[in-house]
Amino acid sequence: MIKLNVAEIKKSLVDKKAFLYDLKPEELGLSSEEIKIKGPIHVEGDISNVGDVLLLKAKLSAEVDRTCGRCLKDLQGTTEAEVLEKFYLKGTENVENDAYVYESDIVDITEPLRESLLLAEPLSVLCREDCLGLCPVCGCDRNIKDCGCDTFTIDPRLSALKQFIKD
Ligand SMILES: [Zn+2]
Ligand SMILES: [Zn+2]
Known part of the structure; x- marks a missing residue:
C-alpha cells in the first residue's frame, strides 16, 4: 500500500507534495493473473491542496509481458497510465459514494494507481497488424x-x- 502523509500540504492552499517511486506489483496489489509486470512500476506525481479537496496527479509506466491474441507468441510492451483523482476528507457532505476519501493526514493512493494501470493495459494485442x-x-x-x-x-x-x- 502506498500512503502519503499530507499534514504539511493541508496547511496551505496550492501547496503540493511530489513523489517518485519504483514499486513492485504486490505493492499495488496487482497479481500476475491481472497483468504480467516485469521489473518496477515507475510512478511519478504529486498531490496538491486545491481547497476543499486534494488532487492526485500521477504518471505510471511498467514493462509488461503480453501474448499475441492470434499466434500466442510472447511479446513485451510498455503500459503507460495517467491518474487524475480527487480525495475528499472523510465526512465531507455531498460526495459521491465511489469518491476517494482520506482520514486525518494520510492518503492511500494505492487504488487509483492500481486501477489506472489495469485500465491502460490493452485487452488484446497482436505481434503485428497482419499476424x-x-x-x-x-x-x-x-x-x-x-x-x-x-x-x-x-x-x-x-x-x-x-x-x-x-x-
Ligand atoms: Zn495447418
Ligand atoms: Zn501473432
Whole structure:
C-alpha cells in the first residue's frame, strides 16, 4: 500500500507534495493473473491542496509481458497510465459514494494507481497488424510456415451446387 502523509500540504492552499517511486506489483496489489509486470512500476506525481479537496496527479509506466491474441507468441510492451483523482476528507457532505476519501493526514493512493494501470493495459494485442495466427486444423504458426491445410469452409449452398455440377 502506498500512503502519503499530507499534514504539511493541508496547511496551505496550492501547496503540493511530489513523489517518485519504483514499486513492485504486490505493492499495488496487482497479481500476475491481472497483468504480467516485469521489473518496477515507475510512478511519478504529486498531490496538491486545491481547497476543499486534494488532487492526485500521477504518471505510471511498467514493462509488461503480453501474448499475441492470434499466434500466442510472447511479446513485451510498455503500459503507460495517467491518474487524475480527487480525495475528499472523510465526512465531507455531498460526495459521491465511489469518491476517494482520506482520514486525518494520510492518503492511500494505492487504488487509483492500481486501477489506472489495469485500465491502460490493452485487452488484446497482436505481434503485428497482419499476424496470420495459428492454423485451426494443425495448430502451426502460419507466420512461420505455410502448412497448406484446407481451412476453407464450404458454404452449404455452395456444396449443394457442387453436388449438382457433379451429377
Ligand atoms: Zn501473432
Ligand atoms: Zn495447418
